[in-house]
Amino acid sequence: MTSFTRAVAAENSGNLEEARARYLEVLQAEPQNPRALHRLGMVELRLGRPREAVILFQKSLSIAKDLEVYLDFGAAMAAMARWDATAAVYAAALRVAPASVDAHYGLALALHRQGRPQDAEPHYRQVLATHSHLGEVHNNLGVALQDLGRFAEAAAAHREAARLDPADAAAWSKLGVVLHRMGQGVEAEAALRKAVGFAPQDADNWHNLTGLLDAAGRSAEAFAAGRLAVALDPASARNWLALGNAARAGERREEAWRAASAAVRLEPSDPAARNNLANALRDLGRLRDAVAHYRAALDLQPDFPVAEINLALLLSSLRDADGALAVLMALLARQPDNGEAWRRLGGVLAEAVRPDAAVAVLRKAVALGPGEPDVHADLAMAAAMAGWSSVSVDACRRVLRLVPDHAAALGQLVHQQRLVCYWRDLDRLEEALLRRVRAGAEGVSPFDVLSCASTLADQQSAAARWAAAKARGAVPVARPAAVVRDGRLRIGYLSADFREHAMGHLMVDALETHDRSHFAITAYSTGIDDGSALRRRFERGIERFVELRRHTDADAAQAITADGIDILVDLTGFTTFSRTSILAARPAPVQVNWLGYPGTLGAEYVDYIVADPTVIAPGEERNFTERVVRLPDCYQPNDRRRSIAEATPTRADCGLPADGFVFCCFNSAYKLTPALFDGWARILAAVPGSVLWLYAGNPQVIANLRREGEARGLESNRLVFAKPLPHAEHLARHRLADLFLDTLPYNAHTTASDALWAGLPVLTRRGTTFAGRVAASLLRAAGLPDLIVDDQEAYETAAVDLARSPDRLRDLRQRLARNRPDCPLFDTPRFTRHLEAAYRAMWDIRQGGGAPRPITIAAGDTGGPKSAIQGEGEAR
Incomplete structure (x- = not known):
């Protein structure tokens, strides 16, 4: 037996030190023996001396270009994760043996690990050309294709791996992942369920299932799967991250925080983990702690748009608009085409009450993402804040084209059309809005419902959903155990x-x-x-x-x-x-x-x-x-101190004719309706020479109402429009009007009080909701209940009769003037004593341990001095 043979025997038996000594003996006698250099390199590698092994492999190859040496050398580099060197070695092997399946596969893996899936793909395919039975290669090819965004081909590769071995959990898991990315949720879940069935102890399978279920909105199931992934591999930060995402989606705020905290402990340098922890802290109301972790994420990865946007939004909610704007502007300086950043910048500007700037920014966001309904919705809101109703209307319509059942956009469209008196299709739109409210639609502003022909039940339904949304994330504050009091x-x-x-x-x-x-x-x-x-x-x-x-x-x-x-x-x-x-x-x-x-x-x-x-x-x-x-x-x-300018403008100053009866309505334009305008047109037709004096701060309102008047047979001079004035001057011009005509379903509120304070009688029709009965309440308190009617016919008849009865109208004016100094409507001390009595009653119920209950305050009831409070910490 030769020294080389004895060395090989020792190596094969695991006696590595003896094998090393024997190979050195051989090399002492034959320093250029490539086989001995190769085998000694393998021994050094197994003894944990990779540097020495590399030198030996290189010496061996310098003497003889042997495929086996290249393959072992490549495997050694791969074991050390030296992927660039691994690829170079396998490429050299292919120059020696172009058909080597092992070399092609090794090179494919090395290129893939370097982030070069497009270069790895042909080598995977070269292996499969002669070894199509290798499921592992099909799986790796599938991953490469998925990395290249070729999901259908990737799915085909994983399906082939699963066909070759139906119990291959890895094939089913990878197939599930790619199907999920293709949006084929049902098939993806079926594949992942097979993966966990074949390998229930593999945490990766549960991790993938967690992500799928979370994306499907099935947060409870996702949370359960995430807990299994964490139980199987608690040292995996990504499992904790997936669990935290599922917990957060299910509003399990404490669990989300604990999971994200665990991920950060395991991977303190992972910016994604820091971002998720910040999200969880924000949900818990720990806003400043959240800011610190968003900033930590950005310290670890300065170019992290998700964290930057999250930080900006949080700073905005913390009323730090300048900080939020700085973060977003820095992001946009790097990524000027980041539509989400433009959108969020618009939101921050709107929140900072800079709606004009917000509109300009959101137009940029729309240009970058014309198919994104949320961007159009944000533009609609900012334009509404800026008073640009036509822009808001157009944006709402775009939202509805993209998402026909977008209830919030429909509500805003209705309100914005009302604001400019653009009534085309308004009845149909309002009916559609109320149907959605009654069907439980989320996101409809309750204020948008008030002006519609809605019922009290409709208004409560919309308000309840809106209030619940406002309560999300609110953390109850603890009342101090002791408060120093003074008995009040x-x-x-x-x-x-x-x-x-x-x-x-x-x-x-x-x-x-x-x-x-x-x-x-x-x-x-x-x-x-x-x-x-x-x-x-x-x-x-x-x-x-x-x-x-x-x-x-x-x-x-x-x-x-x-x-x-x-x-x-x-x-x-x-x-x-x-x-x-x-x-x-x-x-x-x-x-x-x-x-x-x-x-x-x-x-x-x-x-x-x-x-x-x-x-x-x-x-x-x-x-x-x-x-x-x-x-x-x-x-x-x-x-009572509301001042009215002494000087009364002339009719000419206000654009009113020298003669003729002046009906007026200074309500906001959104309270006007097509049906109401029909009635006003009939009233004007029945009172020759009369005019209707309306408030309009927007040229669009004037143009639209003139068009509506012409459609009802009114000459343009029958409508007169009042421009905005300082409050005292506005009150003074009421003296030029003869009768205030109220609106329905949304009455005059402050405008009715203004008219009555200025001595102008108000004719109202009593509605069926709070908003439609306010003027009736004011008239009762002013001592003019005879100006309240219950239906449209009575409303029109009363308006015409009063216009034709100057004596009766004069009597109403005189009665209003007599009542004004001491009628309940303008007796503020009387009102305040009643309000205080209501507060005392509320507090007495509370102090008695009772739940809130209806309260009725009788006229003259001031509640007495019993409101003095005694409680813990009171100064006595």
Whole structure:
């Protein structure tokens, strides 16, 4: 037996040190023996000395180009994950033996591992040309094809592997993955179910199934599969990530956070894990911790658009618009064609109340993604904020072409068409909207429903879904265990409208008139400071004025709770700039809906709605999620200090004819309807020489209403349009009108109060909802109930009769003038005492341990001084 033979025997028996010594003996005698160099290289490799093995392989090949040496050398490089060197060795092997199946396969694997699937593909196919029975090669070819985006071919390759070995779990798993990417969810799930059936202990199979189920919206099943993947391989960060995604989709916030935290512990340098942890923290309301982890993800991977967009959106929600804009602008500097970044930039600008800039940005996003309905929807919203109704209408229509059942876009389309009095197809659109509301559609703004011919049940249905959406992610705040008190009931008023605004004019006097000996009043402002005299009056006239505009919803709720507010009154409802999510965090033990929104908020976290017997009739309580509190006169307050300019403009100044009866309606254009306009046309036709004076701040409204008037046989001079004026001057021009004609289904509210305060009688038709009965409530409180009618025929008859009866109209004006100083509508102290009695009743129920229940305040009931509160921490 030769030394070489003995060395081979020792190697084969596993006696590696002896084999090494024997091969060295051979090489001492024959330094250029290629076979000994080759075998010694293999021994060194098995002894864990790869560097020495490489040198020996290279020496052997320098002497003789042997295929076997190349193959072993390539395998050694592959074992060390030296894929570039591996590819070079196998390529050299193919120059020696072009038909070598092993060399082709080795080169294919090496190229694939280098991220070169297009170069690997021909080598996989070369192997299969002569060895088509190798399922593993079919699987690897399938993965390469999948990497190249050739999913149908990839699926065919995996199907062939599964055909060759029906129990090949890897083939079924890979087939399931590629079918999922092809959108063939049912077939993908069937394949993955086979994979887990054949290999139930393989965590990868459960991981893939988790992802599929999560994408299908089956979060509970995905969560169960993810838990199995984690149980089988708890050291895999990607399994924890998949579990966290499933948990988050199922709103299992704590589980999502724990899973993402585990992924970060296992892979602290994985930016995706950091991003997911930030998402979970955001869902838990830990917003600043989330910001830190988004930034950590970006430190690890600066070019990470998903994390950048997530960070920008979170900064925007934290009221850091400048920070959000900086993040998105940096992203767009690198990726100017990133449509999602443009879209989010538009959203941040809109949130920062820069709607014109938002529209410009969102137009860019639309150009990049014309088939994306969400982009058009965002453009529609920004354009509406900017007052560009025609742009908003066009964007809504594009959304509906892409997604015909998009209920939110339909609601906005209806409202925007109303805003400019574009009534073509309006009846059909409103009917479609109400059908969707009744079918349970999500995303319809309740305010859009108020102006339609909706029922109280429709309004409650839309509001309940909207309120539930606003509550998602809201974390209840804990009330302080002890609050230093002074014995007064603490009332907080939450509003975006402490400014030159209709609601501002209504409520300022009532808030100033509160009895400070028994009530501690705080105004929480979430709206802009417009610098107006009315804003300054709010700041001076209310005991505490707190600016919350730049607070997050969570921080605002915390601030209100920290102040120990007993009753929080929302004055904005679902109108512009509402912050309903603050209420969802329950910052006060009693929460009230009043004044700003004429309907139910549909929110379980709002206890009461302030109304009166007219706007919410007895028996209608079931359509209000809140408990109804009825004040004795009218739910609406008024400002006794509302000034009217002394100088009255001339008819010519206002574009009115020198003679003739002047009907007017200064309501917003969205309250006008085709049916209402039909009735107005009949009234004008019955009163020769009369005109209808309407408010129009938008040229489109004028053009559209003139066209509608012509279609009804009205000459263009029968319609006169009033331009915007300062409030005192606006009130003064009411003196030129003879009768205010109200609208339905949405009445005049502040505009009716303005008219009555200015001495102008208002004719209203009583509706069937809160929004349609407000003018009736005002007229009762003003002592003019005879101006309330119940049907359209009576409305038209009354309008014509009054126009033909100057004596009767003069009597109405005189009665209104006599009533104004002390009628309930304008007796703000009387109103405020009744409101305070309602607050006392709410609090007494709360202190007695009872659930909220309906409350009726009798005329003259002020509740007495029993409202003084005693409680833990009270200063005595």
